[in-house]
Amino acid sequence: MSGFELKLDELRIEGASRAGDRTWFRVHPPGLAFDTGRGALALTGAEHVFLSHGHLDHALGLPFVLSNRTMQELAPTRVYCPAPMVDEIHDFVVAAARLERESYVYELAGLEPGDRVDVGRDLVVEAFAVEHGVPALGFHLLRRRKRLLAEHRGRPGPELAELRRRGVELEERGEEVWVTYCGDTGRSIFDREPRLFDAEVLLLECTFLAPADGDRAAEFGHLHLRDLERCAERFANRAIVLHHLTRRHSLDELRLAVTERLPGLAERVHLVP
Numbered sequence: 001m002s003g004f005e006l007k008l009d010e011l012r013i014e015g016a017s018r019a020g021d022r023t024w025f026r027v028h029p030p031g032l033a034f035d036t037g038r039g040a041l042a043l044t045g046a047e048h049v050f051l052s053h054g055h056l057d058h059a060l061g062l063p064f065v066l067s068n069r070t071m072q073e074l075a076p077t078r079v080y081c082p083a084p085m086v087d088e089i090h091d092f093v094v095a096a097a098r099l100e101r102e103s104y105v106y107e108l109a110g111l112e113p114g115d116r117v118d119v120g121r122d123l124v125v126e127a128f129a130v131e132h133g134v135p136a137l138g139f140h141l142l143r144r145r146k147r148l149l150a151e152h153r154g155r156p157g158p159e160l161a162e163l164r165r166r167g168v169e170l171e172e173r174g175e176e177v178w179v180t181y182c183g184d185t186g187r188s189i190f191d192r193e194p195r196l197f198d199a200e201v202l203l204l205e206c207t208f209l210a211p212a213d214g215d216r217a218a219e220f221g222h223l224h225l226r227d228l229e230r231c232a233e234r235f236a237n238r239a240i241v242l243h244h245l246t247r248r249h250s251l252d253e254l255r256l257a258v259t260e261r262l263p264g265l266a267e268r269v270h271l272v273p
Ligand SMILES: [Zn+2]
Pocket: 053, 055, 132, 184
């Protein structure tokens, strides 16, 4: 499987995703991992690892990442997962380490919706609730930035310089949603977490396409393309990365469906091979 890469200004995202196979993304900066798939060498550099839920196509790779990082004597890995599954993840990692006669260097912490983790200079990850039938979270990567106050936007540079010289306050410190990763989720996410519509880059699962699969999507807590159609005009993102497609459809089928059914979004949609 060839990898996925998206570059947008200073942001770079790589990953791989298919339902029931593997899902992981690495986001640079700061180089963090959202999920671990079944393990990938590209995740070895990730000091911060955020697990969205315990399904093995997302979480099986965690011991593999910890093993590689420990072997290469990298900084202790900081692993975060939904709070209700901390014990299971702990047991899982301990069993893997025993199997290898190793002792992995890592810290594990459970997160509740709303919890925040500093992951770099001016970068914070915030967890939010999703709907998936098992303990599950989505994550926002937030960026703190200085920006011009609204009343000064559009002023020419020399005028701003003059104001600055006079000591006028020109900027405020704001926080923007840079990347949102929803993990696996049902459609209630669009009401629960409307900030996802404003993320610069949105990593959104889109598992099902066929009309017959509408009930299946609702039953298993996944998104169907028609769920995206229903709120198509709300997506203000610069890039929307659709992932976690069922293996019963090809990427070409998804591309065609997006072009036909989400014409206003198609130009901004990227697919993960
Ligand atoms: Zn899942």
